[in-house]
Amino acid sequence: xxxxxxxxxxxxxxxxxxxxxxxxxxxxxxxxxxxxxxxxxxxxxxxxxxxxxxxxxxxxxxxxxxxxxxxxxxxxxxxxxxxxxxxxxxxxxxxxxxxxxxxxxxxxxxxxxxxxxxxxxxxxxxxxxxxxxxxxxxxxxxxxxxxxxxxxxxxxxxxxxxxxxxxxxxxxxxxxxxxxxxxxxxxxxxxxxxxxxxxxxxxxxxxxxxxxxxxxxxxxxxxxxxxxxxxxxxxxxxxxxxxxxxxxxxxxxxxxxxxxxxxxxxxxxxxxxxxxxxxxxxxxxxxxxxxxxxxxxxxxxxxxxxxxxxxxxxxxxxxxxxxxxxxxxxxxxxxxxxxxxxxxxxxxxxxxxxxxxxxxxxxxxxxxxxxxxxxxxxxxxxxxxxxxxxxxxxxxxxxxxxxxxxxxxxxxxxxxxxxxxxxxxxxxxxxxxxxxxxxxxxxxxxxxxxxxxxxxxxxxxxxxxxxxxxxxxxxxxxxxxxxxxxxxxxxxxxxxxxxxxxxxxxxxxxxxxxxxxxxxxxxxxxxxxxxxxxxxxxxxxxxxx
Amino acid sequence: xxxxxxxxxxxxxxxxxxxxxxxxxxxxxxxxxxxxxxxxxxxxxxxxxxxxxxxxxxxxxxxxxxxxxxxxxxxxxxxxxxxxxxxxxxxxxxxxxxxxxxxxxxxxx
Numbered sequence: 001x002x003x004x005x006x007x008x009x010x011x012x013x014x015x016x017x018x019x020x021x022x023x024x025x026x027x028x029x030x031x032x033x034x035x036x037x038x039x040x041x042x043x044x045x046x047x048x049x050x051x052x053x054x055x056x057x058x059x060x061x062x063x064x065x066x067x068x069x070x071x072x073x074x075x076x077x078x079x080x081x082x083x084x085x086x087x088x089x090x091x092x093x094x095x096x097x098x099x100x101x102x103x104x105x106x107x108x109x110x111x112x113x114x115x116x117x118x119x120x121x122x123x124x125x126x127x128x129x130x131x132x133x134x135x136x137x138x139x140x141x142x143x144x145x146x147x148x149x150x151x152x153x154x155x156x157x158x159x160x161x162x163x164x165x166x167x168x169x170x171x172x173x174x175x176x177x178x179x180x181x182x183x184x185x186x187x188x189x190x191x192x193x194x195x196x197x198x199x200x201x202x203x204x205x206x207x208x209x210x211x212x213x214x215x216x217x218x219x220x221x222x223x224x225x226x227x228x229x230x231x232x233x234x235x236x237x238x239x240x241x242x243x244x245x246x247x248x249x250x251x252x253x254x255x256x257x258x259x260x261x262x263x264x265x266x267x268x269x270x271x272x273x274x275x276x277x278x279x280x281x282x283x284x285x286x287x288x289x290x291x292x293x294x295x296x297x298x299x300x301x302x303x304x305x306x307x308x309x310x311x312x313x314x315x316x317x318x319x320x321x322x323x324x325x326x327x328x329x330x331x332x333x334x335x336x337x338x339x340x341x342x343x344x345x346x347x348x349x350x351x352x353x354x355x356x357x358x359x360x361x362x363x364x365x366x367x368x369x370x371x372x373x374x375x376x377x378x379x380x381x382x383x384x385x386x387x388x389x390x391x392x393x394x395x396x397x398x399x400x401x402x403x404x405x406x407x408x409x410x411x412x413x414x415x416x417x418x419x420x421x422x423x424x425x426x427x428x429x430x431x432x433x434x435x436x437x438x439x440x441x442x443x444x445x446x447x448x449x450x451x452x453x454x455x456x457x458x459x460x461x462x463x464x465x466x467x468x469x470x471x472x473x474x475x476x477x478x479x480x481x482x483x484x485x486x487x488x489x490x491x492x493x494x495x496x497x498x499x500x501x502x503x504x505x506x507x508x509x510x511x512x513x514x515x516x517x518x519x520x521x522x523x524x525x526x527x528x529x530x531x532x533x534x535x536x537x538x539x540x541x542x543x544x545x
Numbered sequence: 546x547x548x549x550x551x552x553x554x555x556x557x558x559x560x561x562x563x564x565x566x567x568x569x570x571x572x573x574x575x576x577x578x579x580x581x582x583x584x585x586x587x588x589x590x591x592x593x594x595x596x597x598x599x600x601x602x603x604x605x606x607x608x609x610x611x612x613x614x615x616x617x618x619x620x621x622x623x624x625x626x627x628x629x630x631x632x633x634x635x636x637x638x639x640x641x642x643x644x645x646x647x648x649x650x651x652x653x654x
Contacts, residue, residue, distance in 0.1 A: 418616055458645035
C-alpha cells in the first residue's frame with residue numbers, strides 16, 4: 001500500500017520571493033496618489049499662506065518707508081519757507097538745517113539754491129558738498145522742471161561716481177525764491193547697510209526709484225543677486241512727489257519652519273505608510289493564495305484517499321467473490337440462489353463463505369460459514385476451511401461428519417480463530433433436510449404458510465476446545481418449501497438481542513411472495529441499505545415441487 | 546450495575562481480580578466488539594501468564610458482544626483448564642447459546 005503519492009510540488013514555498021501581487025501594486029498606487037494629493041494640498045495651502053503673509057509684510061515695509069517722508073519733508077519745507085522769509089539768509093538757514101545734517105542724521109548734505117541767479121549754484125552748503133554741484137545739467141533739470149508742489153521732489157543721481165539720492169523743495173506760491181536741496185548717499189554697490197534690522201530680518205528687499213524695476217533705478221537692496229526669482233511681493237510706496245518700488249522676498253518661511261516642511265513630512269510619512277500597506281496587502285494576498293493552494297492540495301489528497309479506498313474496497317470485493325463459487329450447481333427440482341454483501345464500510349475482506357455441493361443429482365449439500373475476524377487472515381482461513389469442507393463433503397456428505405472432520409482439521413494446530421459453520425443436506429425427492437450446526441445461526445424455513453427457524457442441535461464452533469460430537473437435526477419439508485441460510489451480519493445489530501434480528505428476518509421473508517432469487521435479492525438489498533458493519537452471505541434453496 | 550451508566554457507547558471497561566479459590570475474575574462492562582478485543586486479549590494473556598487455570602468472565606455489565614468477543618473467550622478456553630461465564634445479559638447469553646458455546650463454557654447465572 002505505502003504512502004499516498006500526492007504531488008506536493010504544486011504547493012509554493014512560502015519563503016520564496018516572487019513578484020508582488022496586483023493587489024500589492026494597487027495599494028502602492030493608491031497610497032502614492034493619496035500621499036501626492038495630501039502633499040499637493042498642504043503645499044498649496046502653505047504657498048497661499050506664504051503669499052498672503054508676504055503681501056502683508058510688503059505693506060508693513062512700505063509703511064515704514066512712508067513714515068520716513070515727514071522727517072524729510074518737514075526740515076526741507078521749514079528751511080524753504082525760512083529762506084523765502086529771510087531772503088536766503090545763510091546764517092538762519094544753516095542754524096535751522098544743521099541739526100538734520102551729518103552722519104546718522106536725516107541728510108548727508110543740505111544746501112540752499114537761489115533760483116533767480118543766472119548761475120545755478122548753492123549759496124549755502126551744510127555738510128558734504130552736493131553731488132549736484134558737479135552736475136550742472138542735472139541741476140538745471142532738478143530746479144527748473146515742474147511746478148513747485150507741497151511735496152519734496154526726489155531725484156536720483158545714480159549714475160555718478162558717488163551715487164546720491166536728492167530731495168528738493170521749493171516753497172509753493174513764492175515767486176523767484178529759493179530751493180532747499182538735500183542729499184543722501186546711495187551705496188555704490190547698492191547693498192544695504194542695515195541687513196540685520198530685526199523687524200524685517202525674515203525678508204530680503206529691493207528698492208527702486210520710480211515705478212520701473214530697471215537695474216539703473218536700483219536704490220538699495222539686501223540681496224547680492226538679481227533678479228529675484230521665486231516668491232516676491234511688490235509695493236509702490238509714495239515718497240515725496242515720487243514713488244519707490246519696493247520688492248520683497250522671504251528669507252525663509254514666513255509661516256514657520258514646520259509648515260514649510262509639512263509637505264515633506266506628509267510625503268515621507270505617506271510613502272512610508274503606503275509601502276507598509278502595500279507590503280501588508282501583498283503578504284495577505286500571498287497567504288490567501290497559499291491557503292487556497294493548500295486547500296487544493298488537501299482536496300487532492302482527500303480525492304486520492306477516496307480513490308484508493310474505493311480501489312482497495314473494490315480489490316477486497318473482487319477477492320471475496322473470487323473465493324466464493326461463481327455459479328451454483330443446477331439440480332432438477334431445486335432452485336438455488338446466493339448473495340454476498342460486503343460490509344457497509346471498510347476495505348477488509350470478510351470471513352463469510354458458502355458452498356453448494358451436488359452430492360449426486362438428487363441431493364445437495366449446502367455449507368455456509370463465518371470465520372471470526374476480518375481481513376486477509378480471516379479470508380485465507382475461510383478459503384482453507386472452505387476447501388477442506390469441500391474435500392470432506394466429497395468423502396462423506398453427512399453434515400455432522402463434515403463438521404467433525406473440519407473441527408479436527410482446525411484443532412490439529414494452534415490457531416487464533418474460530419468459525420461457525422452450518423451444513424444442510426437437502427434431499428430433493430424425499431423432501432428432507434439434514435442439518436448440523438457448529439455454533440451457526442439457525443436456518444429459516446418457509447414451509448407453506450409457516451415460517452420458522454429450524455431448532456438445530458447446535459454444537460461448539462469450529463476451533464473451540466470441545467470434543468462433543470455434532471448432532472444432526474432432520475426435518476421433513478412440504479412441497480415448494482424454501483430454506484434460507486445466512487451469516488450473522490444479516491441479523492446482528494448492536495445493542496439488540498439476537499431474537500429481534502431473527503424475527504425481523506422472518507417477517508421480511510414471510511411478507512413477500514417472491515421468486516426465490518427475488519426473495520434472496522430483497523433480503524440482501526435490505527441488508528445493503530441498512531447501516532451494517534459486517535459482511536453477509538445468504539443462500540436460499542427452494543423445492544420446485 | 547453502576548458500570549452500565551458509567552461506560553460510554555462503544556467503550557469497554559475491564560477489571561481483573563483473583564478470588565479466594567485462585568480463579569482469575571475478568572469483569573467486563575460496556576460493549577465488546579472488534580474495536581476493543583485487542584485490549585481484552587492483552588488482559589487475558591496477562592492473567593494466564595500469571596498461571597491462572599480457572600478463568601471467570603463476569604459479563605454482568607456487558608451490553609453487547611459480537612463474534613470477535615466470542616473469539617477472545619474461545620482463545621482463553623484453549624489456554625486454561627476451565628472458563629466460566631458469569632451473569633451474562635440476555636443479549637450476550639443469546640449469542641453464547643446460539644453459537645453453541647454453552648458446551649464450551651460453564652455459564653453461571
